[in-house]
Amino acid sequence: MSDTPPLLSIANARVMADETCILDLPALTLHPGENTAILGANGSGKSTLVKLITRQIYPLYGGQVRIFGQDNWNVFDLRKLLGIVSSTMQLDFDADPPLEVVDCVVSGFFAARGLWAHNEVTPAMRDASQAALADVGAAHLAGRSMASLSTGEARRVLIARALAHRPRALLLDEPCAGLDPAARHHFLDMLRAVARGGTTLLLITHHIEEILPEISRIVTLRGGRIDEDGTKDRLLTSAALTRLFGLPIEASPRGAWFHADIMA
Ligand SMILES: Nc1ncnc2c1ncn2[C@@H]1O[C@H](COP(=O)(O)OP(=O)(O)OP(=O)(O)O)[C@@H](O)[C@H]1O
Numbered sequence: 099m100s101d102t103p104p105l106l107s108i109a110n111a112r113v114m115a116d117e118t119c120i121l122d123l124p125a126l127t128l129h130p131g132e133n134t135a136i137l138g139a140n141g142s143g144k145s146t147l148v149k150l151i152t153r154q155i156y157p158l159y160g161g162q163v164r165i166f167g168q169d170n171w172n173v174f175d176l177r178k179l180l181g182i183v184s185s186t187m188q189l190d191f192d193a194d195p196p197l198e199v200v201d202c203v204v205s206g207f208f209a210a211r212g213l214w215a216h217n218e219v220t221p222a223m224r225d226a227s228q229a230a231l232a233d234v235g236a237a238h239l240a241g242r243s244m245a246s247l248s249t250g251e252a253r254r255v256l257i258a259r260a261l262a263h264r265p266r267a268l269l270l271d272e273p274c275a276g277l278d279p280a281a282r283h284h285f286l287d288m289l290r291a292v293a294r295g296g297t298t299l300l301l302i303t304h305h306i307e308e309i310l311p312e313i314s315r316i317v318t319l320r321g322g323r324i325d326e327d328g329t330k331d332r333l334l335t336s337a338a339l340t341r342l343f344g345l346p347i348e349a350s351p352r353g354a355w356f357h358a359d360i361m362a
Pocket residue numbers: 115116120138139140141142143144145146147304
């Protein structure tokens with residue numbers, strides 16, 4: 099057994115909103131190298147779980163959310179281990195004055211949404227940022243402002259921003275939302291390369307078509323609770339998805355991917 103602490107270890111985590119428990123996770127452990135998809139319908143608690151992991155909210159007293167074995171993190175240190183990309187982050191970088199693409203990636207070193215006079219940017223940070231942009235096929239965007247990019251282009255830059263630190267894991271919250279089919283295809287290909295490069299992926303989604311071949315574990319959420327936890331072969335079936343989403347779904351493997359059709 100390795101001594102590496104779990105990427106994520108949750109125990110007795112409950113989150114309340116308006117006097118209702120919207121997330122109740124007695125136990126969830128994810129290990130480094132274990133690429134995982136958290137799958138659930140609208141309202142199942144996915145965003146609440148993301149906020150727990152990113153420290154935007156905290157569980158009720160007695161709950162525990164440990165990342166890489168630690169309860170307390172400052173955001174700067176955490177970002178070096180866990181990169182975060184969500185479909186809504188692009189809005190944070192539509193800044194005035196405009197934020198240039200490489201500066202956006204460099205700003206990740208300061209866990210900031212732009213570069214400020216007090217940020218001491220080193221040549222190594224700039225080099226790492228350029229290299230991360232090249233890794234995600236976005237080197238040609240250097241010099242452009244974030245506000246001028248398409249959704250697909252900006253999503254790549256944000257992945258580069260998360261990867262520039264060489265984090266051990268990436269948390270991807272609905273990363274394909276807003277992408278057209280071609281952009282989604284290229285984007286998923288790029289994520290496959292990231293996974294093959296050794297970065298653990300934690301994908302939050304309600305689209306089974308986005309579950310990469312490199313993802314082996316599926317955790318399903320329903321009503322703020324873990325419903326199932328297992329392999330793709332067991333959980334990406336017609337019966338399991340019909341139950342999860344509450345309408346007739348026919349699931350079929352397509353090579354190493356899965357596809358779902360609604361049969362209503
Ligand atoms: N601040 C809040 N006050 C009241 N209810 C809330 C609050 N935040 C979330 N909820 C409720 O908690 C449940 C889970 O919400 P959450 O946003 O985590 O779901 P989700 O799986 O991310 O959904 P989606 O796929 O639509 O984004 C929903 O029923 C939601 O209405």
